[in-house]
Amino acid sequence: MTAETAEPAVRTDRSAREDVPPERGRGSGLPAAGFLAPFLLLYLLFIIGPGLYGLIMSFFDTSAVKPGLSGFAGFGNYAEALQSGDFWSSLWHTLWFTILTTPPLIIVAFLLALLADRVKHGRWFFRLAFFAPYILPSAVVALIWIWLYTPGLGLIETALGKIGVTAPNWLGDPNWAMPSLALTTLWWTLGFNFVLYLAGLQEIPRDLYEASSMDGASPWQQIRSITIPMLGRTTTLVAVLQVIASLKVFDQMYIMTSGGPNFATRSILQYVYDQGFTNFRIGYASAVSMLFFLVVLAVSAVWFALVRRQEKEV
Amino acid sequence: MSIETRLKLFNRICAGVLIAFALLWLVPLLWALDTALKPNAETTKTTWLIDNPTLGAFSRTLRDTDILRWFGSSLFISTLTAVGAVLTGSLAAYALSRLRFRHRNLVFWFVLAGIMIPSQVLIVPQFREMDSFGLLNTFWAVSLPQIPTAIAVFIFKQFFDGLPRELEEVARMDGAGFLRIYRRIIMPLARPAVAAVAIFTFVGSWNDLLWPLLVLSNPDIMTVPVGLATVQGSFGIRYADTMASAILGAIPLVAVFLLFQRNIVEGIAGTGLKG
Numbered sequence: 001m002t003a004e005t006a007e008p009a010v011r012t013d014r015s016a017r018e019d020v021p022p023e024r025g026r027g028s029g030l031p032a033a034g035f036l037a038p039f040l041l042l043y044l045l046f047i048i049g050p051g052l053y054g055l056i057m058s059f060f061d062t063s064a065v066k067p068g069l070s071g072f073a074g075f076g077n078y079a080e081a082l083q084s085g086d087f088w089s090s091l092w093h094t095l096w097f098t099i100l101t102t103p104p105l106i107i108v109a110f111l112l113a114l115l116a117d118r119v120k121h122g123r124w125f126f127r128l129a130f131f132a133p134y135i136l137p138s139a140v141v142a143l144i145w146i147w148l149y150t151p152g153l154g155l156i157e158t159a160l161g162k163i164g165v166t167a168p169n170w171l172g173d174p175n176w177a178m179p180s181l182a183l184t185t186l187w188w189t190l191g192f193n194f195v196l197y198l199a200g201l202q203e204i205p206r207d208l209y210e211a212s213s214m215d216g217a218s219p220w221q222q223i224r225s226i227t228i229p230m231l232g233r234t235t236t237l238v239a240v241l242q243v244i245a246s247l248k249v250f251d252q253m254y255i256m257t258s259g260g261p262n263f264a265t266r267s268i269l270q271y272v273y274d275q276g277f278t279n280f281r282i283g284y285a286s287a288v289s290m291l292f293f294l295v296v297l298a299v300s301a302v303w304f305a306l307v308r309r310q311e312k313e314v
Numbered sequence: 315m316s317i318e319t320r321l322k323l324f325n326r327i328c329a330g331v332l333i334a335f336a337l338l339w340l341v342p343l344l345w346a347l348d349t350a351l352k353p354n355a356e357t358t359k360t361t362w363l364i365d366n367p368t369l370g371a372f373s374r375t376l377r378d379t380d381i382l383r384w385f386g387s388s389l390f391i392s393t394l395t396a397v398g399a400v401l402t403g404s405l406a407a408y409a410l411s412r413l414r415f416r417h418r419n420l421v422f423w424f425v426l427a428g429i430m431i432p433s434q435v436l437i438v439p440q441f442r443e444m445d446s447f448g449l450l451n452t453f454w455a456v457s458l459p460q461i462p463t464a465i466a467v468f469i470f471k472q473f474f475d476g477l478p479r480e481l482e483e484v485a486r487m488d489g490a491g492f493l494r495i496y497r498r499i500i501m502p503l504a505r506p507a508v509a510a511v512a513i514f515t516f517v518g519s520w521n522d523l524l525w526p527l528l529v530l531s532n533p534d535i536m537t538v539p540v541g542l543a544t545v546q547g548s549f550g551i552r553y554a555d556t557m558a559s560a561i562l563g564a565i566p567l568v569a570v571f572l573l574f575q576r577n578i579v580e581g582i583a584g585t586g587l588k589g
Contacts, residue, residue: 028413031492035409036421039402043462047428050439050459057439115332118325127575129336132343135567137521139542143560144346146546147553155345158360187342219324248432251523255543269434269524277528282438289435300430 054286062283064276070283077287087288089263090271091295093178097267098246100182105242106235109190113197114223127198131191138188138251145184146171146256171257174264181252181265188252189245193238200234201227233310240303247296268292350557357553371558380533381562384541387453387530388520389566391537394457395519396512403466403511404504408496410467411474412482422471428464434524441528455529456537460519466511473507474500513574520567538563 058077060069081087116126133141148155149170157167170180208226217225250269253259259266259274266274268288276285349357351367375381409415410422440459441450449455481503482495490498501508523539530536536544542563546556 028492029415032409032413032415032418035405035413035492035496039406039425039462039467040421042398042402042458043425043428046440046443046459047431047436047462050436050443051431053443054436054439057442112332112335115328118328119332124575126332126336129339132568132571133339135517135521135571136564137539137542137567138523139539139546140560140564143542143546143556144342147349147557148342148345150553153358153360153553155341155360187339190339219321244432248434250434254523255546272434272438273524276438276441282442285438289438293432293435296432296435297430 054289057283058286058290060283061281062286064280064282073283077284078291080284081288081291086263086266086271087268087291090266090268091292093264093266094247094249094268096178097182097185097249097265098243100179101185101246102239102242104182104186105190105193105246106238108186109193109238110197110231110235112190113194113201114227116194116198117201127191127195130194133188134191136188139255141184141188142252142255145187149180172261174261177257177261177265181256184256185246185249185252193242196234196238197231200231204230233307236303236306236310240299240306243299244296247292247299346557346560350554350561352554354552354554371552371554372562374555375559375562379545379559380536380541381538381559383534384536384538384563385566387535388537388539391453391456391526392516392519394453395460396516398457398461399463399466399515400508400512402461403463404470404501404508405496407467407470407474408492408500411471412495412500413492425464425467428462429468433459437525437528440525444529450529451532451535453535456522456526457519459525460515460522463515466515469511470504470507473504477503509574513570517567517570 057069059073059075061071061073061076062069112126112130116123119126149157151157151169151172154167154170156170160167168176171177204227208230209222212222212226248269249267250273253265253267253270254273257265259270269292272285272288272292275288276282345362348362350371351369352359352364353366353368353370356364406425410418410425436459444450444455449458477500481499482490485495485499520537521539522537523543526537526540527543530540533544542559545559
């Protein structure tokens with residue numbers, strides 16, 4: 001980034017750290033293999049291997065109750081998935097959940113980090129308040145929020161009643177179930193994005209603000225013309241991690257609604273789970289997994305394209 | 315109003331909004347705790363801090379569920395995963411960062427590709443694999459697939475890349491081998507990275523639901539999330555008991571968090587931001 005303007009002293013320091021082949025030459029192949037072996041062995045055995053095996057199974061009528069791959073299905077499983085209403089509706093639910101959670105989880109996290117960055121004292125308290133829910137197991141989060149949402153007794157309904165608002169049947173109404181799960185997720189995972197933004201804010205050089213306030217810029221102008229542009233990389237990172245995390249949603253739905261009411265909250269991963277482990281059709285479930293993988297891959301590709309462009313601009 | 319008083323007022327408003335949000339965020343946790351301290355019969359009253367708080371719900375949970383045993387399972391599995399991820403990840407990252415060998419970049423990209431594979435699309439084949447290895451209903455089945463995490467290698471490599479080379483040149487002149495340099499020089503300096511990776515993998519493994527739900531069908535070795543998810547229905551309308559079990563299930567991680575708050579936060583901040 002600063003290579004052209006760097007002082008010579010800095011440059012020697014850099015070249016010492018970067019990929020300049022050292023004098024001792026290339027004699028480290030064998031020890032390198034030794035260091036890499038434990039990781040690569042587990043990686044091949046439990047990540048790459050199953051990935052390829054899943055790809056193979058997706059072309060067969062593999063069943064969970066019979067050994068082996070069973071009959072060859074070609075693209076049959078894929079065709080069936082693409083023609084299945086259940087596949088598309090669960091994919092849509094996952095996308096709907098992603099649409100409901102991503103903007104608030106980015107915007108609210110950004111605003112709260114912005115506020116926390118201005119506060120001089122007690123930053124640990126805000127980190128604690130916003131981040132603590134993130135480390136709770138999903139099962140705990142689900143239990144707490146089912147209780148908050150309980151019709152007739154729940155705290156949210158009571159609180160809304162006090163200000164004269166009639167609460168919907170949060171988890172029981174098919175139209176409200178997904179927004180309710182999104183609200184729970186906002187509470188649960190906001191802290192992660194909050195901390196990423198807080199770290200990003202601390203990397204912005206303070207003298208930029210000082211210089212601009214000398215020129216009479218208001219806090220609002222500073223936010224618009226310094227903070228938001230300087231956080232471009234952070235926002236890309238937060239957005240992509242968030243979209244991928246939201247697409248992978250499973251736990252909340254599984255425990256809080258079991259995909260109901262009337263399948264209104266069945267996610268794509270729960271569809272995989274239902275097909276593979278309830279209906280025992282793991283060939284078909286593998287095909288659905290692969291289609292889902294393509295969606296995640298497409299999102300990652302968009303991210304790389306964005307990062308590439310940002311790097312060029314910088 | 316002068317600019318200074320206006321700025322002061324602005325800062326006050328900011329702090330006020332922030333505190334309001336922070337309190338709002340704490341309400342669900344406090345309400346869960348409050349409910350757990352009530353007798354079951356009084357949980358239907360939506361009042362805070364009733365007259366006769368009781369620890370009954372906690373003692374009933376400890377007595378009637380296997381929660382202590384779930385703790386044991388979760389602790390063992392998560393420790394195994396964290397130690398495994400730190401060891402294998404740091405060894406691999408050491409080679410990728412400090413050693414010269416052919417196709418080094420290719421190996422690094424191969425490892426990074428793992429970040430893009432969502433672990434959930436692997437559940438079906440991994441289940442079959444564990445079944446054929448005869449590992450279903452063992453701690454190994456839960457832990458092993460979580461050990462090779464690309465993120466761990468990435469964090470370690472970032473950290474190692476930042477350490478000056480001069481450090482090991484001296485040791486090399488003294489004739490120290492790579493393993494000795496890794497153990498005696500690099501790893502002791504890499505404490506922050508070790509802490510971040512250890513905590514991440516520990517928490518991730520502790521909270522995981524889907525995978526242990528599949529491979530642990532034996533109630534004797536359930537993890538905390540699986541146990542909580544399975545007993546949830548059996549509590550029925552005993553809300554105090556349900557909340558007590560939720561709080562007990564959360565305590566170990568809250569303790570980890572309070573102890574290592576700074577490391578966790580730095581770990582997150584270091585995840586790819588300073589790439």
